[in-house]
Amino acid sequence: MSAGSTLPTAAPPVPASGVAASLRHVRYVLAENPVTAGAFALFGVFLVLALFGPWIAPFDPLATSPDKVLQPPSATHWFGTDQLGRDILSRVIVATGLDFGMAFAAVLLSFGLGCALGSCAGYYGGWIDRMVSRLADTIMAFPLFVLAMAIVAALGNSVENIIYATAIINLPFYIRVARAEVNVRRNAGFVEAARLSGNSEARILAFHLFPNILPPVMVQISLNIGWAILNAAGLSFIGLGVRPPQPEWGIMVAEGASYMISGEWWVSFFPGLVLMLAVFCFNLLGDGLRDMIDPRRRT
Amino acid sequence: MSAPEVRGAAVSPEGEAPAGAPLLEVEQVRKLFPLKGRGSVLPLRAAHVPMLHAVDGVDLAIGTGESVGLVGESGCGKSTLVRLITRTLDPTAGAIRFRGEDIARIPASAFARVPQRKLIQMVFQDPTDSLNPRYTARETIAEPLRLLGGLSGTALSTRIDAVAALVQMPHELLGRFPHQLSGGQKARVGIARAIALEPSLLILDEPTAALDVSVQAVILHLLADLKQKLGMSYLFVSHDLNIVRLLCDRLMVMYLGRIVESGPARQVFESPRHPYTRALLSAIPGLGGGASRRIRLEGDPTSPIDPDPDRCRFHGRCPKGQDACTRSSPALVQLAPGQVVACHFPESA
Numbered sequence: 001m002s003a004g005s006t007l008p009t010a011a012p013p014v015p016a017s018g019v020a021a022s023l024r025h026v027r028y029v030l031a032e033n034p035v036t037a038g039a040f041a042l043f044g045v046f047l048v049l050a051l052f053g054p055w056i057a058p059f060d061p062l063a064t065s066p067d068k069v070l071q072p073p074s075a076t077h078w079f080g081t082d083q084l085g086r087d088i089l090s091r092v093i094v095a096t097g098l099d100f101g102m103a104f105a106a107v108l109l110s111f112g113l114g115c116a117l118g119s120c121a122g123y124y125g126g127w128i129d130r131m132v133s134r135l136a137d138t139i140m141a142f143p144l145f146v147l148a149m150a151i152v153a154a155l156g157n158s159v160e161n162i163i164y165a166t167a168i169i170n171l172p173f174y175i176r177v178a179r180a181e182v183n184v185r186r187n188a189g190f191v192e193a194a195r196l197s198g199n200s201e202a203r204i205l206a207f208h209l210f211p212n213i214l215p216p217v218m219v220q221i222s223l224n225i226g227w228a229i230l231n232a233a234g235l236s237f238i239g240l241g242v243r244p245p246q247p248e249w250g251i252m253v254a255e256g257a258s259y260m261i262s263g264e265w266w267v268s269f270f271p272g273l274v275l276m277l278a279v280f281c282f283n284l285l286g287d288g289l290r291d292m293i294d295p296r297r298r299t
Numbered sequence: 300m301s302a303p304e305v306r307g308a309a310v311s312p313e314g315e316a317p318a319g320a321p322l323l324e325v326e327q328v329r330k331l332f333p334l335k336g337r338g339s340v341l342p343l344r345a346a347h348v349p350m351l352h353a354v355d356g357v358d359l360a361i362g363t364g365e366s367v368g369l370v371g372e373s374g375c376g377k378s379t380l381v382r383l384i385t386r387t388l389d390p391t392a393g394a395i396r397f398r399g400e401d402i403a404r405i406p407a408s409a410f411a412r413v414p415q416r417k418l419i420q421m422v423f424q425d426p427t428d429s430l431n432p433r434y435t436a437r438e439t440i441a442e443p444l445r446l447l448g449g450l451s452g453t454a455l456s457t458r459i460d461a462v463a464a465l466v467q468m469p470h471e472l473l474g475r476f477p478h479q480l481s482g483g484q485k486a487r488v489g490i491a492r493a494i495a496l497e498p499s500l501l502i503l504d505e506p507t508a509a510l511d512v513s514v515q516a517v518i519l520h521l522l523a524d525l526k527q528k529l530g531m532s533y534l535f536v537s538h539d540l541n542i543v544r545l546l547c548d549r550l551m552v553m554y555l556g557r558i559v560e561s562g563p564a565r566q567v568f569e570s571p572r573h574p575y576t577r578a579l580l581s582a583i584p585g586l587g588g589g590a591s592r593r594i595r596l597e598g599d600p601t602s603p604i605d606p607d608p609d610r611c612r613f614h615g616r617c618p619k620g621q622d623a624c625t626r627s628s629p630a631l632v633q634l635a636p637g638q639v640v641a642c643h644f645p646e647s648a
């Protein structure tokens with residue numbers, strides 16, 4: 001029940017259709033927690049920029065103009081211009097789509113694969129568990145950023161390979177969370193009851209255990225997207241993955257780094273600031289997402 | 300109510316049971332769990348793996364419409380026996396005949412797909428733990444009807460409403476999640492799920508142990524009612540002997556993986572022949588006051604890990620234990636009509 005709008009005569013809330021109840025619950029979580037609401041608002045802004053960036057950007061992010069090189073922030077160019085006279089605001093806006101796309105794709109891959117592997121390991125145990133756990137340990141044994149560099153270097157310098165590399169280094173976190181969460185529930189009464197209701201083992205895993213491990217995994221996803229953005233930008237920063245003319249936060253910070261000393265701080269400051277805001281936003285989002293997805297938080 | 304048609308549908312895949320044969324017959328069923336690891340890959344190194352004898356040669360029979368109570372202390376193998384009968388666990392040896400057909404030969408992993416699955420259902424001990432926290436009451440009750448009953452659409456929702464009415468679950472609570480329900484309401488959901496397909500055998504694993512005393516009585520009345528209405532057989536597993544006495548026709552006492560005494564409930568309560576049964580009954584609060592003194596069991600229970608087959612398992616705690624008890628394990632002997640006892644020195648009637 002949302003605060004304030006409840007009729008005094010309201011009997012126990014009648015959860016009508018699932019969608020309406022879910023929406024009401026989302027509203028409740030947001031109203032309860034202003035920080036989460038702020039994070040969601042910020043996320044909304046980023047999402048709009050990512051989807052409609054090219055139409056929102058005031059200038060062409062690739063158009064160079066030799067007469068407007070390295071101009072400080074002004075009314076026309078809010079974030080200033082870079083060493084080729086390109087508008088930094090437009091480049092930052094257009095870059096959102098690429099950075100978010102890479103991070104989402106990578107996290108989606110590691111979430112899907114990691115949850116599948118981790119759930120099976122936690123549920124079936126035995127040799128599946130041993131193999132999956134050793135795989136996770138092996139990945140964790142490397143310094144993760146160095147591993148990502150090695151993967152991109154070995155597979156080739158492309159956006160897809162940045163996604164694969166980011167997905168691989170995030171895999172162990174999902175495997176571990178899914179394995180642990182399934183493991184504590186596999187002997188729960190509702191699992192045995194599901195067997196008596198005619199569920200096969202695979203169905204129990206997919207329809208009974210998996211929905212129950214979603215809340216903790218959701219927190220992991222949210223923290224992980226911020227980290228994945230940082231990772232993708234980091235790889236671009238050191239010159240892997242995205243190629244220079246294309247706007248991307250990591251490259252923009254790298255390109256502007258050399259101008260910091262000579263006083264043109266805005267070239268790398270604004271892409272860095274937006275990158276930081278994006279990571280910050282996802283870190284705050286985690287708890288709110290968990291509360292939304294967990295029916296036990298419904299009142 | 301659509302109850303009669305569904306019952307007809309539930310029974311039809313089965314053949315006619317032989318007349319007079321019990322609904323369920325468990326014969327010399329055993330379940331041993333290996334203790335050390337999961338066994339070596341190399342058979343050469345597997346010298347001797349210690350075995351935990353959870354259920355060690357149990358016979359029992361449940362007739363159509365009969366209520367059988369199974370009592371025993373924690374760790375005596377009740378839960379394992381229940382899992383063997385509900386066929387979520389494969390026995391090491393023995394036969395479990397349901398309507399004359401040996402269902403012990405069907406592996407537990409395949410049992411969800413056989414017609415007997417919907418005829419053997421169970422009500423779990425802890426109503427909170429046994430309901431999926433992400434399923435509403437309606438979804439929980441719907442699941443067996445969808446997966447085993449093949450119902451969908453309006454037929455499904457009509458049946459859910461009928462079952463909810465049967466367990467006196469208010470209709471407007473069906474959309475709630477378990478954490479929004481009280482203990483008694485959760486118990487009703489668990490019962491509704493179990494009886495939705497009108498099973499012929501319902502196993503009740505301490506169905507009231509996790510409930511308030513006031514709710515216990517209501518749920519027990521409901522169970523007694525349902526048994527009458529649906530003609531089910533009950534296997535009632537409990538610590539609470541008073542409940543067993545109220546609801547059960549027959550009583551079986553289990554100790555360390557074996558049945559030590561079984562017989563008509565009233566008879567066992569009035570004249571227990573096994574020293575363990577006597578001790579158990581004397582521990583009932585409210586009964587032990589005047590006439591029968593409370594019997595305290597001294598000593599440690601025998602370990603269930605590789606127990607000596609030629610020694611009574613109760614020896615060491617038994618107030619009547621003698622040398623003979625360490626030389627051979629007593630078999631079940633009939634001492635009165637319907638009452639069998641496994642003891643070398645049974646109490647006199």
